Amino acid sequence: MEETPLDISELKLRLAGGDEELTAFCAEVHFADIADWLQDLSEEECWRVFSVLDAEARAELLEYSEEAVRGPLVDRMSDSDFVGVLHEMQADDVADLLSMANEATTERVLRKIDFERAQGLRELIHYPPDTAGGLMTTEFATIGENTRIGDAIKEIKKQVQTDEGPSGEDGLGIWVVDEAGCPVGFVSDRDLLSHSIHDTVHEVMEGDIKTVTPEQDQEEVALVFRKYGMSEVPVVDRGGALIGVVAFEYAHEVLEEEASEDILRLVGTSPDEHTRLPVLTRVKHRLPMQPLTVLGGLLSAWVLDFALPEDTGSGVRILTYIPLIIGLAGNVGIQSSAVLVRALATGEVTPDRERAVFTSEVLVGTVIGLLCGIAAFVGAHLIEGELPFALAVGFAIAVSVTWASVLGSGITLLCPRVKIDPAIAAGPFLITVSDVSGSAIFVTVAHLLLTSG
Amino acid sequence: MEETPLDISELKLRLAGGDEELTAFCAEVHFADIADWLQDLSEEECWRVFSVLDAEARAELLEYSEEAVRGPLVDRMSDSDFVGVLHEMQADDVADLLSMANEATTERVLRKIDFERAQGLRELIHYPPDTAGGLMTTEFATIGENTRIGDAIKEIKKQVQTDEGPSGEDGLGIWVVDEAGCPVGFVSDRDLLSHSIHDTVHEVMEGDIKTVTPEQDQEEVALVFRKYGMSEVPVVDRGGALIGVVAFEYAHEVLEEEASEDILRLVGTSPDEHTRLPVLTRVKHRLPMQPLTVLGGLLSAWVLDFALPEDTGSGVRILTYIPLIIGLAGNVGIQSSAVLVRALATGEVTPDRERAVFTSEVLVGTVIGLLCGIAAFVGAHLIEGELPFALAVGFAIAVSVTWASVLGSGITLLCPRVKIDPAIAAGPFLITVSDVSGSAIFVTVAHLLLTSG
Numbered sequence: 001m002e003e004t005p006l007d008i009s010e011l012k013l014r015l016a017g018g019d020e021e022l023t024a025f026c027a028e029v030h031f032a033d034i035a036d037w038l039q040d041l042s043e044e045e046c047w048r049v050f051s052v053l054d055a056e057a058r059a060e061l062l063e064y065s066e067e068a069v070r071g072p073l074v075d076r077m078s079d080s081d082f083v084g085v086l087h088e089m090q091a092d093d094v095a096d097l098l099s100m101a102n103e104a105t106t107e108r109v110l111r112k113i114d115f116e117r118a119q120g121l122r123e124l125i126h127y128p129p130d131t132a133g134g135l136m137t138t139e140f141a142t143i144g145e146n147t148r149i150g151d152a153i154k155e156i157k158k159q160v161q162t163d164e165g166p167s168g169e170d171g172l173g174i175w176v177v178d179e180a181g182c183p184v185g186f187v188s189d190r191d192l193l194s195h196s197i198h199d200t201v202h203e204v205m206e207g208d209i210k211t212v213t214p215e216q217d218q219e220e221v222a223l224v225f226r227k228y229g230m231s232e233v234p235v236v237d238r239g240g241a242l243i244g245v246v247a248f249e250y251a252h253e254v255l256e257e258e259a260s261e262d263i264l265r266l267v268g269t270s271p272d273e274h275t276r277l278p279v280l281t282r283v284k285h286r287l288p289m290q291p292l293t294v295l296g297g298l299l300s301a302w303v304l305d306f307a308l309p310e311d312t313g314s315g316v317r318i319l320t321y322i323p324l325i326i327g328l329a330g331n332v333g334i335q336s337s338a339v340l341v342r343a344l345a346t347g348e349v350t351p352d353r354e355r356a357v358f359t360s361e362v363l364v365g366t367v368i369g370l371l372c373g374i375a376a377f378v379g380a381h382l383i384e385g386e387l388p389f390a391l392a393v394g395f396a397i398a399v400s401v402t403w404a405s406v407l408g409s410g411i412t413l414l415c416p417r418v419k420i421d422p423a424i425a426a427g428p429f430l431i432t433v434s435d436v437s438g439s440a441i442f443v444t445v446a447h448l449l450l451t452s453g
Numbered sequence: 454m455e456e457t458p459l460d461i462s463e464l465k466l467r468l469a470g471g472d473e474e475l476t477a478f479c480a481e482v483h484f485a486d487i488a489d490w491l492q493d494l495s496e497e498e499c500w501r502v503f504s505v506l507d508a509e510a511r512a513e514l515l516e517y518s519e520e521a522v523r524g525p526l527v528d529r530m531s532d533s534d535f536v537g538v539l540h541e542m543q544a545d546d547v548a549d550l551l552s553m554a555n556e557a558t559t560e561r562v563l564r565k566i567d568f569e570r571a572q573g574l575r576e577l578i579h580y581p582p583d584t585a586g587g588l589m590t591t592e593f594a595t596i597g598e599n600t601r602i603g604d605a606i607k608e609i610k611k612q613v614q615t616d617e618g619p620s621g622e623d624g625l626g627i628w629v630v631d632e633a634g635c636p637v638g639f640v641s642d643r644d645l646l647s648h649s650i651h652d653t654v655h656e657v658m659e660g661d662i663k664t665v666t667p668e669q670d671q672e673e674v675a676l677v678f679r680k681y682g683m684s685e686v687p688v689v690d691r692g693g694a695l696i697g698v699v700a701f702e703y704a705h706e707v708l709e710e711e712a713s714e715d716i717l718r719l720v721g722t723s724p725d726e727h728t729r730l731p732v733l734t735r736v737k738h739r740l741p742m743q744p745l746t747v748l749g750g751l752l753s754a755w756v757l758d759f760a761l762p763e764d765t766g767s768g769v770r771i772l773t774y775i776p777l778i779i780g781l782a783g784n785v786g787i788q789s790s791a792v793l794v795r796a797l798a799t800g801e802v803t804p805d806r807e808r809a810v811f812t813s814e815v816l817v818g819t820v821i822g823l824l825c826g827i828a829a830f831v832g833a834h835l836i837e838g839e840l841p842f843a844l845a846v847g848f849a850i851a852v853s854v855t856w857a858s859v860l861g862s863g864i865t866l867l868c869p870r871v872k873i874d875p876a877i878a879a880g881p882f883l884i885t886v887s888d889v890s891g892s893a894i895f896v897t898v899a900h901l902l903l904t905s906g
Contacts, residue, residue, distance in 0.1 A: 030661055032681045064682070153646060160647040172643075189642030190625075193606060194613040208483055223800050226709065228485045229517070229702050231684075248701050249682050255705060256679065259712025262794055265876035266716065266787075289881035296885035300892050307896050308769055316761055319772045326779050327888045331881055334719075341715055347676050423718035428742035428784055432749035435780050439753050443760050 008037040015045055023052045031057070035064035039276060040353075043072045055081070059088035062097060068276065074100050083112045091117070092137035092247075095124035124244075132221045133214030135254070136235045136244030141174045143201055145184055150197030156189070172232055172247060176205045181241035183209060183234045211236045214243065218254045225251035260342050267338040268331060275343050275353070279363045283371075286335050286364070290372055293331050297324025298379040305383070314389050318446045321380070321393055322439050328372050328397065329404035329438035330431055336361050336408030337426035344412070344422055358409050365405020373398030392449035400442045404434050461490040461805075468498055476505045484510070488517035492729060493806075496525045508534070512541035515550060521729070527553050536565045544570070545590035545700075548577035577697075585674045586667030588707070589688045589697030594627045596654055598637055603650030609642070625685055625700060629658045634694035636662060636687045664689045667696065671707045678704035713795045720791040721784060728796050728806070732816045736824075739788050739817070743825055746784050750777025751832040758836070767842050771899045774833070774846055775892050781825050781850065782857035782891035783884055789814050789861030790879035797865070797875055811862050818858020826851030845902035853895045857887050 006029055014025045026034060026049065038046045038061075050058060050073050062070055062085065074097060077085070082101075086094050086109065098106045098121065106125070110118040120138040127133025141159050143152050156174060174192070176185035185205030195204050210224050211234050224233050225248065233251075235244040261271035268289030273282055300323035308317065340357070343349040349357050377394025384390060411430050415422035459482055467478045479487060479502065491499045491514075503511060503526050515523055515538065527550060530538070535554075539547050539562065551559045551574065559578070563571040573591040580586025594612050596605045609627060627645070629638035638658030648657050663677050664687050677686050678701070686704075688697040714724035721742030726735055753776035761770065793810070796802040802810055830847025837843060864883050868875035 030663070030681060036680075156643075157647055160643070189646055190609075190613070192646065193642055194610055210483070219798070226705055227489075227800065228483060229705075231701065248684065248705075252679055252682075252701075252704055252708060255708050256712065258798065259709065259716070261874075262798060262876040263712070263716050263719070265874060266791065266794065266880040268877075268881035292885050293881055293888075296889045300889050303889075303893050304772060304775075304896060307772065307900060309766075312769065313762075316765065316769060316772075319757060319760065319775070322757075322772070322775050323779055323888050323892050326776055327885060330783065330884065338719065341719065345672070345711065345715055347680065421718060423715040424721075427719040428721035428746055431783065432745050432780060435746075435776050436749045436753050436756075439776050440756050443757060447760065 011037050019052045031060040032064045035061055038069045039066060047076055055084035056088045059085045063093055071100055079108055082109050090137050091120060091139045095121055099125055127214055130218045132212045132216045132235050132246060135218060135246045135250045138244050140172055140245040142177050143174050145176045145202040147201045149192055149195050149199050152201050153192050175234060175242055176201050177242055183242045219258050221246055222251055222254040263338055263342055267335045269335050273339055275348055275357045279360055282364045283367045293327045294375045297327045302383055314450055325397055325400050325438055325442040326435050328401050329434050332365055332368055332401050333404035333408035333430055333434045336405045337412040337430055340409055340412040341422045341426055354413055358413055361409035362406055366402045369398045369401035372401050392446040396442045396445040399445050400438045403441055404438055407434050464490050472505045484513040485517045488514055491522045492519060500529055508537035509541045512538045516546055524553055532561055535562050543590050544573060544592045548574055552578055580667055583671045585665045585669045585688050585699060588671060588699045588703045591697050593625055593698040595630050596627050598629045598655040600654045602645055602648050602652050605654055606645050628687060628695055629654055630695055636695045672711050674699055675704055675707040716791055716795055720788045722788050726792055728801055728810045732813055735817045736820045746780045747828045750780045755836055767903055778850055778853050778891055778895040779888050781854050782887050785818055785821055785854050786857035786861035786883055786887045789858045790865040790883055793862055793865040794875045794879055807866055811866055814862035815859055819855045822851045822854035825854050845899040849895045849898040852898050853891045856894055857891055860887050
C-alpha cells in the first residue's frame with residue numbers, strides 16, 4: 001500500500017518554497033495530518049499554510065484542528081473568507097467556529113449568510129459545548145412516516161440540493177417524523193435504495209428510537225450511543241419535536257474526552273491539560289490538589305509526633321514527615337505519568353517529541369517541587385518551631401518531589417520502547433519505586449542537612 | 454416524551470407469568486435494556502427470556518449482551534436454533550458468537566449454512582478479537598470506480614438482496630475498488646441518491662482513504678477512526694485488496710475499552726475486572742501488584758531503620774512501617790475507587806446495585822487486607838525478629854487496608870448523590886484522607902497492641 005511517509009519536516013521544507021508548491025503539497029496529504037503538524041508550527045507558519053488553501057480545504061483543515069491552532073486562524077480571517085468557509089461546513093461545526101470568534105465578528109458574519117441558516121446557527125451557539133445541544137447539527141433530512149419510498153427518495157434529493165449547508169455528508173440517515181415533528185423512526189439511505197418504491201417509510205423504518213434533550217450532558221449522550229449502538233442520536237425539545245441530531249463522530253470524541261477526563265481528574269489535574277501547553281499553565285492545572293496533600297501530610301506529622309517521646313531527636317522526628325513526602329511524590333509522579341499515558345494513547349506524543357515532553361514534564365515537576373518545599377518549610381516551622389529542622393524538611397521535600405516527576409515521566413516514556421503497556425508500569429510499580437526512593441532520598445537529604453547544620 | 458419507566462422488577466414479574474406475556478413484554482422494551490437486566494438474573498431465567506423470542510429477536514439480544522450472559526445461552530442453543538440466529542446477524546457478530554461455542558458445535562453449525570458464507574466466517578474466526586481482523590465484517594457493498602451512479606444503485610440493490618447475511622444495516626457505505634480489488638474510494642448511499650445517475654462513481658467518491666491490516670491492534674484501529682473522523686475503516690490484505698470493513702460501532706467499544714484498560718491498569722488491576730464478578734475472582738485480579746508494594750514498604754522499613762539509634766523503642770520503630778501502610782492503603786483504596794469510577798461512567802452501577810457493590814468491594818478489601826497483614830507480619834518478623842512487634846504490624850496493616858477499601862468505595866459511590874464528579878473526589882482527596890487516617894489507625898492499633906502485650 002502507498003502509505004504516506006510524509007511528515008512535518010516535509011511541510012517545513014515546502015513552507016520555504018512558493019505558494020503553489022505548498023498548495024500542491026497540501027492536496028496530497030490528509031487534512032488530519034496537516035492539522036497535527038500545525039500544532040508544532042508558529043502562528044505565522046500556520047497562517048501561511050491556511051491562506052494558500054481554498055474555502056473547502058480551509059473548512060476541512062479547521063474541522064481537524066485543535067483549538068490552540070484554530071483560534072488564531074479564526075481571528076485572522078477576513079469576514080468574506082469566514083463566510084466562504086462556513087458555506088462548506090455542517091451547522092454544528094459552524095457553531096463551534098463561531099463560538100470561538102468574538103461577538104461582533106459573529107454578528108457581522110451571520111448577517112452575510114442565508115437568513116434561515118443564520119437563525120438556526122444563533123440557536124446552536126447558545127448551547128454549552130458539552131451538552132447535546134452543543135454537539136448537535138440542525139441540518140438533517142426528515143421525511144413523513146406515510147411517504148412512499150419512491151417519493152421519499154425524491155424528497156431527500158430535493159432536501160440535499162436546496163439546503164444551504166453541505167447536508168448529507170457524514171453518513172447521517174433520515175429521521176421519520178409525525179405531523180407534530182416528533183421523531184418516530186429512522187431509515188438509512190440503504191433502506192430506501194433496497195426496498196420497493198411502493199412501500200411506505202413506516203413499513204421499513206427502525207421504530208425503537210431513543211432521544212435526548214439539548215440540555216443533557218455529553219456524557220449522558222455518549223451513554224445512549226454506547227448502550228443502544230446508535231449511529232446518530234436525535235435531540236428533541238420539550239414538546240418532543242426533533243430539533244437536532246448528534247452524529248456518531250461526536251460520540252467518539254466524547255467517549256475519549258470523558259475517559260481522559262476521568263483519568264486526569266483521578267490524579268488531580270485538569271482534563272484540559274496536554275503536553276503542548278506552556279510549563280507554567282500546566283503547573284497551574286496540577287497545583288490545586290497539592291495544598292490538600294501538604295495539609296494532610298502536615299496533619300500526619302503532627303499526629304505522629306504524639307507517638308514519640310518528648311525528648312526525641314530531630315533525626316528521628318524527621319520520620320513523622322514521611323506521609324507528607326510519600327503523598328506529594330505519589331501525586332506528582334502519577335500526575336506526570338497519567339498525562340503521558342493518555343498522551344501516548346491518543347497519539348499526542350510521537351517519538352520526535354519525546355525528549356521535549358520529558359524536559360517539560362521535569363520542569364513542571366521542579367516548579368511544583370519548589371512550591372511544595374516552601375509550603376512544607378512553613379508548615380514544619382509552625383509545628384516544630386526550629387528553623388534548621390524546617391529548612392531541612394523543606395529542602396528535602398523539594399528534592400524528592402522533583403525526583404518523583406523524573407521517575408513518573410521517565411518510566412512512562414520508556415515503556416513503549418521496551419514494549420510494556422505504560423499504564424501497567426505507571427501504576428503500582430511507579431508508586432512503589434517512588435515511595436521507596438522518595439522516602440530514602442528525603443531522609444538522607446534531611447539527615448545530611450541536620451548533621452552539617 | 455414517553456420515556457420507558459420499565460425496569461428489571463417488571464421483567465421479573467413477567468417471568469412469573471406465561472410465555473406469551475413475556476414475549477409481548479420483550480417487544481415493548483429495547484434489547485439493550487433487556488440485555489442489561491439479564492446480567493442480574495439467574496442462568497435459568499435468562500434462558501427462559503431467550504427461549505420465548507424468535508430468531509431475529511434472539512440475534513439482537515445476543516448482540517447487546519455481555520459475555521457472561523451470552524456464553525451460557527450459546528451453550529444451550531440447539532444447532533438449528535443457532536443457525537436461525539446466525540442468519541439474522543452480520544458476519545462479524547456471527548464470528549464473535551462462534552468463537553464462544555466449542556469447536557465441534559462451530560463445525561456442525563458452519564456446515565449447515567451457505568458454503569460461501571461459511572468460508573468467510575472460517576477466516577474471520579481465526580483473527581484474535583482485539584485485532585482489526587477480529588473486529589471487521591466481511592459483508593459489505595463494493596462497486597467499480599467507473600460504474601455510473603444509475604448502475605451502481607442497481608448493483609447495490611442486487612448485492613443487498615442476494616447476500617446471505619443482513620447486509621446493508623449499520624449504516625455502512627459502499628467501497629469503491631479497482632480491478633485488483635483494492636479500495637480506492639468511498640461513497641455513501643446519500644451520494645448515490647443525490648447525484649445525477651449519469652455521473653461515474655469516480656467523480657463523486659471520497660478518494661483520500663486510510664486502510665489497516667487485519668493483524669493491527671484494535672488500539673491502532675481506534676486511532677485511525679479518531680484521527681481521520683471516519684465512519685468505517687477498510688481492512689486490506691498484503692496485496693492491498695479489500696477483505697473487510699470495521700464499522701464505527703466498534704470504534705466506540707474499542708475507545709471505551711482502551712480508556713477503561715488504561716485507568717484500571719494504572720491502579721494495578723485487570724482490565725477484565727468489573728463489579729459483577731465474584732469476590733475471590735476480583736481479589737485475584739488485584740493481588741498481583743500487592744507483593745511489589747509489600748516488598749517496597751518492607752524495604753523502606755529496613756532502610757529507615759538505619760536512620761534510628763540502635764536502642765530505639767518499638768513504639769518509635771513502628772513509624773518506619775508508615776511507607777508500607779501508606780503504599781498498601783493507597784493501592785487498595787484507589788483500586789476500589791477506579792473500578793467504581795469506570796463502572797459509574799459506563800452505567801454498570803445503577804442506584805439499585807449500589808449497596809451490593811459497596812458490600813462486595815469492602816469484602817474484596819478485607820480479603821486483600823488479611824493477605825497483606827499476613828505478608829507484613831512475616832516480613833516484619835524477618836526484619837525485627839520480635840514476635841509481638843511483628844504481630845502488631847500485621848494486625849494493624851490488615852485493619853488499615855480494610856479501612857482504605859471502605860473509604861475508596863464509599864467516597865466514590867457517594868459522589869453522584871452529592872453531584873460531584875467521582876473522578877475528582879476519588880483522586881488526591883481520597884489519597885489524602887486515606888494517607889492521614891490510614892497512618893493514624895495503623896500507629897494507634899499497633900501502639901495499643903504493643904502496650905497491652
